[in-house]
Amino acid sequence: MANFKRAESEAIKTLSDMQISTAPVDPEAIAEAMGVDVIYAEFQPPFDDQVSGFIRFEPDAQIVVNSKIHPKRKTFTIAHELAHFIMHSEYAKSGEYKVLPRRNSYVGVKPPEEREADAFAANLLVPESMLKAYKGVASVSELATLFAVSEQVIVNRLNHIERCKA
Numbered sequence: 001m002a003n004f005k006r007a008e009s010e011a012i013k014t015l016s017d018m019q020i021s022t023a024p025v026d027p028e029a030i031a032e033a034m035g036v037d038v039i040y041a042e043f044q045p046p047f048d049d050q051v052s053g054f055i056r057f058e059p060d061a062q063i064v065v066n067s068k069i070h071p072k073r074k075t076f077t078i079a080h081e082l083a084h085f086i087m088h089s090e091y092a093k094s095g096e097y098k099v100l101p102r103r104n105s106y107v108g109v110k111p112p113e114e115r116e117a118d119a120f121a122a123n124l125l126v127p128e129s130m131l132k133a134y135k136g137v138a139s140v141s142e143l144a145t146l147f148a149v150s151e152q153v154i155v156n157r158l159n160h161i162e163r164c165k166a
Helices: 006-017 027-033 071-087 088-093 112-125 128-136 140-147 151-166
Strands: 035-041 053-056 062-066
Touching: 006 071, 006 112, 027 035, 027 071, 027 112, 053 071, 062 071, 062 088, 071 088, 071 112, 128 140, 128 151, 140 151
Parallel strands: 035 062
Antiparallel strands: 053 062
């Protein structure tokens, strides 16, 4: 079962440890500061339009990002893979870890570790405390620009805040 509270608290801890309190959050700089290299690569068909990236640990920790994807997708991908480094290293090193397509074409249910990594990425890139400072002042489009994420990430974060209030 996915532990979304842990994902949120790990993201908040990471921001605090890195002394980040303003948007946009640069997950590549965070990864590099943690000793994780971020590599951009051209993926071969059919992966070039299906996979955003993955993490590997051998010989050194690396986040490999599809160089052809949109810059905002790259940002989210790095944050997502950083979650695996911080929260799921045993999983990511195991035979259970699989590079999944970015579209919702999974067989069965998305693994809890993947759902946690998505939650970590959303909380890292658009922390609730920062988002609340601009909520109601800026449009979704303006917030997406400010946080350097897609409008869908902003909508999801705003919906999450509303659900948590209820």
